[in-house]
Amino acid sequence: MTAVLGPSRFRAVLGHFCTGVTIVTSHDGAAPVGFACQSFAALSLDPPLALFCAARTSRTWPILAATGRFTVNVLAEHQRDLSATFGARVDDKFATVAWHPAPSGAPLIHGALTWIDCALETVHPAGDHHHVVIGRVTARGDTSDARPLLFHRGQYTVTEPVLDPLAALLSWPRPDDWL
Numbered sequence: 001m002t003a004v005l006g007p008s009r010f011r012a013v014l015g016h017f018c019t020g021v022t023i024v025t026s027h028d029g030a031a032p033v034g035f036a037c038q039s040f041a042a043l044s045l046d047p048p049l050a051l052f053c054a055a056r057t058s059r060t061w062p063i064l065a066a067t068g069r070f071t072v073n074v075l076a077e078h079q080r081d082l083s084a085t086f087g088a089r090v091d092d093k094f095a096t097v098a099w100h101p102a103p104s105g106a107p108l109i110h111g112a113l114t115w116i117d118c119a120l121e122t123v124h125p126a127g128d129h130h131h132v133v134i135g136r137v138t139a140r141g142d143t144s145d146a147r148p149l150l151f152h153r154g155q156y157t158v159t160e161p162v163l164d165p166l167a168a169l170l171s172w173p174r175p176d177d178w179l
Contacts, residue, residue, distance in 0.1 A: 021149045023073045023086045024052055025099075025107040026064045032094045032107045035060045036087035038151050039130075040072060048137035050116055053130045059089070061131065068120045070135060071106035074113040075149040077158040082109070083149060103139045113148055115141040 025034035039053035050072065054061040064070050075083055086093050099107035102117040109115075118135025126132045150157045 019151050021075045021079075021083050021151055022052070023075065023082065023109060023112075024054075024060075024064065024070055025073060025109070026060075026067045026070045027101065027105045027107065028063050028067055029105075032099065033060045033063045034073075034086055034093055034107060036083045037072075043134060049121060049134055050118060050137060051132055051134045053126070053132055056129050056131060064133075065120065065123065067106075069104035069106060069118065070120065070133075071102045071104060071108060071115055071117045072135075073107075073109040073115045075109075076111055076113045076144065076146040077149050078146075079109075079111060079149055108141065112141075113144045113146055 019038040020040065022037045022040045023034050024037045024040075025032060027033070035054075035058060037052050037054075041051055043049040043051045052072065054064070082097065085097075094107065097107075098110040100110070102108045102115065104117045104119075106117065116135075116137045117139040119138050121134045121136045123134070124132040147158050150159065
């Protein structure tokens with residue numbers, strides 16, 4: 001399949017799938033670490049599990065793996081600059097970031113829509129350059145009514161307010177359609 005589709009075409013096709021933007025964080029006892037991550041998803045409600053993908057070349061991933069704990073911060077629309085900072089190879093990503101510790105000690109970024117704190121459950125090698133990381137959710141944050149920061153077709157975007165609440169309810173899937 002790869003030969004038919006090719007990596008650049010595969011990336012372009014999957015770029016049409018809109019994703020939320022998160023920052024995965026941890027703390028090794030000496031300093032906070034984190035990276036921007038679009039490859040995040042809920043995996044199970046019982047037990048509560050979530051997953052994210054980390055590049056094998058990540059400088060942050062080995063620290064996260066060694067601590068065995070991480071927090072996923074779900075970004076709000078006003079946090080584009082924060083996403084860009086955590087997506088770059090910068091020495092001190094937390095230099096100008098307001099945060100406080102989650103129960104695990106990992107940074108909870110101020111202004112995020114919500115967060116989950118996790119214990120590392122398992123890691124699976126996947127594809128040519130990633131790990132699929134599964135975490136057991138041990139704590140969670142409150143939610144916010146702010147709009148999420150999204151990524152679509154290679155750029156940031158946000159949702160638009162729903163002007164017709166009845167139409168939104170009629171198009172919402174039944175409870176058994178979603179995790």
